[in-house]
Amino acid sequence: MIQENIKEVRKKIQEACNRCGRVADEITLIDVSKTKPVEILQEAYDAGERNFGENKVQELCDKYEIMPKDIKWHMIGHLQRNKVKYIVDKVELIHSVDSYRLAEQIDLEAKKKNVIVNILVEVNVAQEDTKFGLKTQDVLNLVEDISKLSSIRVKGLMTVAPYTENAEENRSYFKKMRQLCVDINAKNIDNVSMDVLSMGMTGDYEIAIEEGATMIRVGTGIFGERNYNTQE
Numbered sequence: 001m002i003q004e005n006i007k008e009v010r011k012k013i014q015e016a017c018n019r020c021g022r023v024a025d026e027i028t029l030i031d032v033s034k035t036k037p038v039e040i041l042q043e044a045y046d047a048g049e050r051n052f053g054e055n056k057v058q059e060l061c062d063k064y065e066i067m068p069k070d071i072k073w074h075m076i077g078h079l080q081r082n083k084v085k086y087i088v089d090k091v092e093l094i095h096s097v098d099s100y101r102l103a104e105q106i107d108l109e110a111k112k113k114n115v116i117v118n119i120l121v122e123v124n125v126a127q128e129d130t131k132f133g134l135k136t137q138d139v140l141n142l143v144e145d146i147s148k149l150s151s152i153r154v155k156g157l158m159t160v161a162p163y164t165e166n167a168e169e170n171r172s173y174f175k176k177m178r179q180l181c182v183d184i185n186a187k188n189i190d191n192v193s194m195d196v197l198s199m200g201m202t203g204d205y206e207i208a209i210e211e212g213a214t215m216i217r218v219g220t221g222i223f224g225e226r227n228y229n230t231q232e
């Protein structure tokens with residue numbers, strides 16, 4: 001079943017790319033495996049998947065220990081400063097940096113472990129009260145500040161668009177994100193690139209691809225509904 005879901009998602013990625021003249025190789029599919037047991041992740045791995053997204057530090061670390069070592073782990077959830085130390089040397093990319101204090105902590109722990117940590121800055125592009133992330137107008141300043149931290153590389157931006165039944169409604173937010181990337185890229189800041197645009201989830205990833213996403217984060221579309229009651 002997981003295998004079929006992945007096939008279907010990859011087909012839709014291809015179709016979205018065809019519609020806008022992009023190549024599917026440009027898009028990294030992140031399998032969002034939060035709350036799912038490792039046996040299920042293994043099914044996705046066996047189907048060829050290598051990028052997995054988790055939103056809790058403990059869960060990411062537990063799965064990291066058990067799963068094959070060639071997996072690239074993405075931290076996509078809100079990150080507390082006191083937990084940074086557990087993941088800096090385990091993750092491919094932290095998608096959810098939304099404050100200088102958090103970035104400073106990442107830099108500090110990265111130096112202790114002698115690693116360089118790749119991050120994205122999270123943007124609350126629709127300015128929803130319930131969401132983490134920076135206001136659009138504050139992003140450039142934060143990126144400039146973080147660029148001075150020598151053990152961090154800013155790779156781009158991430159957003160969680162509003163939940164909607166009609167993905168078309170998020171198109172304008174995705175456009176805004178892409179424009180923000182272009183604007184920041186034009187500043188040519190040291191240690192900063194805007195190559196990664198992480199946006200689009202199960203409900204809206206095709207639209208996100210049409211608007212320039214380079215990473216999409218798909219949970220339900222691959223693993224089915226999450227059952228939070230059976231967790232822990």
Ligand SMILES: *Cc1c(COP(=O)(O)O)cnc(C)c1O
Pocket residue numbers: 032034055076077160201202203217218219220221
């Ligand atoms: C859970 C989650 C996703 C995946 O959501 P689906 O709608 O299940 O695809 C993507 N991004 C973030 C940050 C998440 O927390």
